[in-house]
Amino acid sequence: MRAGSREVAESCLDGITMEMVATYCDRLHSSKPDLAARRIEAIGFQVGQQLAERYTRDRPRFTDHLEVIKFICKDFWAEVFKKQIDNLKTNHRGVFVLQDTRFRWLTRISVDSPLTPSEANNTTLAAAQAGGKYLYFPCGLIRGALTNLGVPCAVSAEIAALPACSFIIRIKV
Amino acid sequence: MALAMAPRMRCLYIFNRNGMCLHYHVWLRSLMTLSPQQDQKLMFGMLFSLNSFTAKIDPVSSGKENNPPCSFYSFRTNTYKLHFMETASGIKIILLTDPRIGDLREALMHIYSNIYVEYVVKNPLYSPGQPFRCELFNMALDHYVKTLQ
Numbered sequence: 001m002r003a004g005s006r007e008v009a010e011s012c013l014d015g016i017t018m019e020m021v022a023t024y025c026d027r028l029h030s031s032k033p034d035l036a037a038r039r040i041e042a043i044g045f046q047v048g049q050q051l052a053e054r055y056t057r058d059r060p061r062f063t064d065h066l067e068v069i070k071f072i073c074k075d076f077w078a079e080v081f082k083k084q085i086d087n088l089k090t091n092h093r094g095v096f097v098l099q100d101t102r103f104r105w106l107t108r109i110s111v112d113s114p115l116t117p118s119e120a121n122n123t124t125l126a127a128a129q130a131g132g133k134y135l136y137f138p139c140g141l142i143r144g145a146l147t148n149l150g151v152p153c154a155v156s157a158e159i160a161a162l163p164a165c166s167f168i169i170r171i172k173v
Numbered sequence: 174m175a176l177a178m179a180p181r182m183r184c185l186y187i188f189n190r191n192g193m194c195l196h197y198h199v200w201l202r203s204l205m206t207l208s209p210q211q212d213q214k215l216m217f218g219m220l221f222s223l224n225s226f227t228a229k230i231d232p233v234s235s236g237k238e239n240n241p242p243c244s245f246y247s248f249r250t251n252t253y254k255l256h257f258m259e260t261a262s263g264i265k266i267i268l269l270t271d272p273r274i275g276d277l278r279e280a281l282m283h284i285y286s287n288i289y290v291e292y293v294v295k296n297p298l299y300s301p302g303q304p305f306r307c308e309l310f311n312m313a314l315d316h317y318v319k320t321l322q
Contacts, residue, residue, distance in 0.1 A: 011295075018297040108295045110309035123308065130298055 017105055021133050037136045044140020045147070052145035055079055065171060068149050069096050076145055094171035098142075099164065105134045106163035128159045135165060142167060181271035181322050183253060185314070187289065190263025192217045195304050198314060216267060220257060223248075246278055260285055280321055288313045 020040060029036040055076055062068045073085035077100075087099035111127045135157035143155045152172045159165045187196040194213040207215065223245055231243040247256045249272050256268040258281040266281050266289075292310040293299055299307065 014295055018295075021297065105297075108292060108309070109298055110292065110296060110307045111298060112306040113308045113311055134297065 014105070014108075017134065017137065020137070025133050037133075040133075040136040041140035041143070044137040045144040046140075048141035048144020048146075049148040050144075051076070051080065051141070052148040056149065062149060065094075065151055066090075068146060068151050069098075069169065071149075072142060072145060073098060080141065094173060096169040096171075097166055098169070099166040101164045103135075103138075103163055103165045105138075106131050106159070106165060109134070109162060124161065127162050131159050131162055131165070132157070135159070135167075139167060142169065181274055182318050183269040183271070185269075185284075186213065186216055186265075186267040188213075188217050188265040188267070189302060191302075192221075193302070193304070195264075196306070196310075198311070200318070217265075220265065220267065224259075247276070256281060258282065258285065264289070277321075280317075284314065284317065288317060 020043070024036040024040050025033060029039070056071070059071075062071065069088070069090075073088050077083065077085050081100075081104045083100075083102070083104075085098045086101045087097075089097040089099070109127060109131050111123050111130065113123070139155040139157050143153060146153050146155075146169070154170045154172065155167055156170075157165055157167045182200045184200060184202050185196070185198040186194060189195055192214070194217070197209065197213065205212065227245040228243045233243075244259070245257065247254060249255075252272065254270050254272045254274060256270065256277045258266045258278065260266075264285065266285055268277060268281060268284075270277070288310060292313055293305055293307055294301070296307055296309070299305055
């Protein structure tokens with residue numbers, strides 16, 4: 001551990017994320033899922049801004065947008081989720097797709113196994129929908145970090161199959 | 174679930190502190206004399222009585238505070254062996270196996286800490302105190318049990 005750095009148990013972080021989603025989506029705004037999503041994303045935005053400050057403390061300024069995105073994929077993701085983004089795609093017109101094949105917070109999600117074979121088709125779909133709520137916070141994280149580093153953008157996420165997910169960044173020009 | 178070779182594990186129960194059966198997993202069970210609810214109630218009640226019986230009849234422990242309390246962990250009959258483990262949070266794990274198998278206390282601890290806690294307690298979609306049938310838990314359990322045979 002570097003001098004002056006502190007550590008926190010990973011179970012605590014997992015517990016807080018689970019409860020945050022449960023509180024906002026099920027208790028506070030159960031009838032307004034969009035509002036819950038925006039609230040969680042706003043929290044992520046604040047945290048992302050602060051984390052970006054912290055993790056770029058010793059680095060020189062970034063030369064262009066691609067450098068910033070690569071920083072997010074490698075260093076930022078490795079600091080927060082202990083692994084790097086597995087795949088980065090871009091259309092060179094301001095849209096980037098970040099793919100994580102094993103997103104940390106989605107690895108534990110599983111729905112009850114079906115009692116009858118006819119229900120089997122719905123489980124993957126149900127699992128993907130349930131997992132979507134846990135991606136609001138990382139979207140906010142990315143948006144906060146990018147905004148603080150000078151790249152205004154909009155971030156959305158989608159789940160193809162647990163535990164892989166992808167984040168789509170659209171840079172505002 | 175049928176395996177290629179004769180499985181040594183018969184079935185697994187997980188109860189919580191209040192006697193609710195959170196999970197029942199069966200690999201090979203050709204005879205079931207009672208309905209599932211009665212079977213689970215009988216299992217929980219019997220183990221509760223067995224635990225207090227073994228503690229009261231203990232000839233070695235003096236009953237003072239610094240001796241660890243007596244805890245029973247398995248019994249064997251001519252057709253099966255029952256393994257039992259209770260955690261501090263009141264979760265009871267019961268595993269019925271082939272009678273020739275050895276001591277499975279570490280296996281039960283592994284099932285609790287690496288499979289139950291990882292895939293059920295940390296599952297955001299699970300509400301504590303309810304029965305569960307999580308797919309990841311089932312897969313991890315089957316995988317682990319195969320390594321034990």
